[in-house]
Amino acid sequence: MIKITLPNPTKSTIDIKKISRICPKCNSKAHIHARFVRHISDPKIEYVEQLRMKCTSCNHTWYIYADGVRRYSGRTSHMVFLGILLYSFGLSFDKVSLLLYAITLRKQAVKSTLWNDFQRSGQYFKFNNIFTSGRSAPEVVCEDGTYVKIKGEKACITFINDGRDGLTIAIDLVDERNEQEVVDMFYTLAKHLNLNNLHAIVTDGNTTINNVVDTLNGVYEYRNKLSRHRIKHALCGAHVKKNIRKRLNKYLNGLANPPPIHIQKIIKRINFILAENFPTTELGWLRQAHIDYKYEKNLGNLLRDMYINYNKYCTYQHSEDIPFTNNISERNFIEVKQRYKLTRGFKSREGCLNYFRNFIAITQDKISQDYFNFI
Numbered sequence: 437m438i439k440i441t442l443p444n445p446t447k448s449t450i451d452i453k454k455i456s457r458i459c460p461k462c463n464s465k466a467h468i469h470a471r472f473v474r475h476i477s478d479p480k481i482e483y484v485e486q487l488r489m490k491c492t493s494c495n496h497t498w499y500i501y502a503d504g505v506r507r508y509s510g511r512t513s514h515m516v517f518l519g520i521l522l523y524s525f526g527l528s529f530d531k532v533s534l535l536l537y538a539i540t541l542r543k544q545a546v547k548s549t550l551w552n553d554f555q556r557s558g559q560y561f562k563f564n565n566i567f568t569s570g571r572s573a574p575e576v577v578c579e580d581g582t583y584v585k586i587k588g589e590k591a592c593i594t595f596i597n598d599g600r601d602g603l604t605i606a607i608d609l610v611d612e613r614n615e616q617e618v619v620d621m622f623y624t625l626a627k628h629l630n631l632n633n634l635h636a637i638v639t640d641g642n643t644t645i646n647n648v649v650d651t652l653n654g655v656y657e658y659r660n661k662l663s664r665h666r667i668k669h670a671l672c673g674a675h676v677k678k679n680i681r682k683r684l685n686k687y688l689n690g691l692a693n694p695p696p697i698h699i700q701k702i703i704k705r706i707n708f709i710l711a712e713n714f715p716t717t718e719l720g721w722l723r724q725a726h727i728d729y730k731y732e733k734n735l736g737n738l739l740r741d742m743y744i745n746y747n748k749y750c751t752y753q754h755s756e757d758i759p760f761t762n763n764i765s766e767r768n769f770i771e772v773k774q775r776y777k778l779t780r781g782f783k784s785r786e787g788c789l790n791y792f793r794n795f796i797a798i799t800q801d802k803i804s805q806d807y808f809n810f811i
Contacts, residue, residue: 594610
């Protein structure tokens with residue numbers, strides 16, 4: 437459930453006792469020069485008062501508006517944000533326009549106006565570093581990506597989330613299979629957020645991260661170390677279990693006859709490892725098993741892969757801060773995948789990023805009073 441307090445005007449007049457009577461230009465005294473009645477598009481209030489102030493010294497004039505009323509528009513910040521909220525959760529601009537008209541029964545907002553509001557909102561989150569400002573240095577981050585359509589072509593969007601609370605700290609149109617792009621994304625993040633305490637990156641099995649971690653650790657000469665700790669690569673336990681069971685079932689389905697006793701014991705041992713969430717005591721058994729059964733094609737390959745990557749499966753046991761799964765990143769993709777199926781995609785790269793910035797800022801409670809003053 438999302439609860440947001442909107443600065444909706446509750447009075448049609450401005451309290452003249454609380455307004456400032458100091459000129460913003462020369463700091464001299466000022467007075468009310470004129471009063472206007474301004475019609476607005478809002479379901480509760482039809483009009484609001486607008487004051488024109490004038491300096492007694494330099495004759496400079498300026499306007500004072502009611503809270504929640506935009507300077508150059510007949511719509512309140514309440515209605516502007518409601519349009520952004522509705523589009524973020526799946527409605528088209530046509531449907532948003534009709535719904536806002538049904539609520540206010542006044543002038544209908546055109547699609548281009550709603551689109552402009554949405555893009556301005558996304559740019560606000562971008563230039564104010566809304567996802568990293570005020571956050572302490574994370575010790576664990578989770579990385580994941582998904583595909584979207586931009587101008588009819590597939591593009592990969594990558595998320596980096598804080599492992600402590602699952603909140604997004606970076607988002608970009610970066611192919612998670614491209615080592616250089618992912619490395620640059622981490623170094624760009626380091627410009628806005630202190631990553632000196634980072635010691636683990638959790639993924640769902642992306643093999644590119646192995647080289648990325650080596651680069652971030654300063655293994656290659658052209659990069660400096662990102663963290664003062666040695667960063668480890670941890671694999672999502674849920675994805676690992678799913679893939680191992682899938683390969684194991686494929687192996688069993690390929691057998692013409694029931695497996696012999698010794699194969700059944702191996703399968704039982706693998707199921708025990710999965711049930712116990714990869715205990716470290718099983719590493720010695722895997723070392724011997726993958727040698728004994730290396731000629732058993734599919735089963736031998738499975739045992740070998742488990743042995744090679746077993747330390748990554750067990751990384752979560754080294755620290756309480758490292759999560760067993762990468763599900764906190766997967767939660768960002770639920771609405772993304774629905775929109776991917778319902779629409780034809782996005783028209784531009786920046787428009788795609790603005791959509792995710794708005795959606796994540798709303799769902800992760802990043803809305804502030806300064807934001808409403810901006811829109």
